[in-house]
Amino acid sequence: MSRLLGIDREAVRAAAAGVRRGEELDDDAAAEVFARGAWTGLVEPGDRVAGALVTAYGAAAALDATRTGALPALPEVAAATDRWAPRLEAQLALRAFRNAAHLGARLVLPGDADWPDRLGDLGHHTPIALWCLGAPERLTAVQRSIALVGARASSGYGERLATEASAGLADRGFAIVSGAAYGIDGVAHRAALASGGTTIAVLAGGLDRFYPAGHVQLLTRIAREGAVVAELPPGFAPTRWRFLQRNRVIAALAQATVVIEAGARSGSLNTAAHAGSIGRPVGAAPGSVFSATSAGCHRLLREFGAVCVRDAADMAELVTGPGEQVPLEGLHLDRAGDPTEQRVLDALTGRPRPVVEIARGSGLSVADALGALGMLQLTGAARETTGGWARGRA
């Protein structure tokens, strides 16, 4: 075991043990835990070079090589180590582990039973690890999950829809993934909890920074009954950049992303964009064309090929198999019924008339009119009297 960031073996084991309680860690396992945790604070989320190096060398060896300057002499790598240099400090990493242990957080790693394998679709942008509050095995619930996201400044319409959708999806066994923001996100988390479903909140900052402030209680409840995860370690504030990167984690955790309500430039469109970029289905709920909070959804429907979703059943269908796209002619057949019978029915009145008049009125031969009248008589739609045929009482 190398001296990671120059820290001695015992300190590495102690740091790792604090975020992997109930586990026996040998030196290698402790080094892996420590190195991955250190990487989450060393680089900004989604750092492609870090992802590639960790994949190629392993987290501990890559961290060591970064510190000792033993990395390949490539311009991209040199640029990366330059941008990492200001944070390449043992104290910064140790402090993150101490804070995480104090919070009772766990560091979940790729390869763990609880690790959501779906994150791997992000390629070199896959999170190096996730800090988690709440029973980490709940993360496996994302195997059947939908991200419900939307406007912070939501309307009553969007909140009603988010509530019904989240509850309906929870009833169908879906976990609800969202970002804990005000508005749609919060409503989606709450409705999932109220329905006894699993819900997972993904933060843009560290687990010690429950954000927004007004959702501290909600996040506390999610941590207790679901899970709250963060890519950055404790001590890191949410920033605009980190919100955008956080959105990729929401999109990658869930099987599909649904935007319930969104302004024309809402951050939830970014989540939809991430979902689309890794081939995940994207749904958007329609709304009033006069409502600014539906403008983003309509952009998704119109410009980006999102699927129009009206309720939980539609959203579940994004995942369980799309309803086949029926050609428009389908509707035509669907509507018209049997043309001959319809035409005879149109020609019938309450007053009985001879069949030749019915034939003339419907533009049919007497034989065809009689055939259709027979069928209509069976269903009660036509009746025969001494004076001829009339509309039935059915």
Added chain:
Amino acid sequence: MSRLLGIDREAVRAAAAGVRRGEELDDDAAAEVFARGAWTGLVEPGDRVAGALVTAYGAAAALDATRTGALPALPEVAAATDRWAPRLEAQLALRAFRNAAHLGARLVLPGDADWPDRLGDLGHHTPIALWCLGAPERLTAVQRSIALVGARASSGYGERLATEASAGLADRGFAIVSGAAYGIDGVAHRAALASGGTTIAVLAGGLDRFYPAGHVQLLTRIAREGAVVAELPPGFAPTRWRFLQRNRVIAALAQATVVIEAGARSGSLNTAAHAGSIGRPVGAAPGSVFSATSAGCHRLLREFGAVCVRDAADMAELVTGPGEQVPLEGLHLDRAGDPTEQRVLDALTGRPRPVVEIARGSGLSVADALGALGMLQLTGAARETTGGWARGRA
């Protein structure tokens, strides 16, 4: 000139002249007018065999051959002549011409300068002729036109949208085609008239049966300022079958069909289906998922690949060239701006800090942070002071 339906030459010329005022008709032209008008009452709208025979033989010869039994001995033709037989009467045709002349209607024929060539996309289902009230040259306005259709039981939302859309399209030089029904159709016609645009109503029955009763005044105004057309001659009532066939004429007249509001089984979905079946663009307006009057529009968006249209500009775009479908990643780039500058901006506060702190906060090298700070200084987003860098006042 054969004796059409056994009527003599003078009677044919008189009948034709009554619906082609201001024209000198020779015997052949009169026979063509009379025969096509007779066909419109002999068969139900959209009769494929009639359409094929008229195309193959010419209207007059086909009519003559039908009367004399000189048609090819094909099962389909035999079935057709059987169904036409009850209406194969000279008096029926003559009465239609008399009524039409009395109304001041004109019979517009394929090949006329006023004939909307676009109807030919219906193939053998093309109307054999159109009865028209209003200056027939207004039919040429459909060269740039959109059909606005929708629920009879419309909501205030749908009516507002129909009004704004119709007026906006009229302002852009589009004629508005619709079916004169209560609800969305009527609103669309009225808003087009109010905007000084051209509007065309297509009836399911004859021109002497303005329908619905509550729209007699509206239809009178449309006949005066736009045009009212019917495929069936005067004397024929609208029936359910004829409404469905009428919808194909609406769809074929217009360059695109837009459903503003529709229940899940609304007749306007049938118009959309006809438009789709002849390759015309179909738009559907979104609305509340809780509104029954938007359910049909959402079906179109979800199941039938209709384009989500929010306003007149979107509807015009159906025709003038669709906005290119942008991959979802486009949104991502659209949102994120320059990543380096964004990360530096995130790290800046009101209190000046040394560049190395800014670099650490943003996860960038000192050199990259300085570069970004320079750019941000230019836009006023960052400022340099003796204590370091701070957020700008811009």
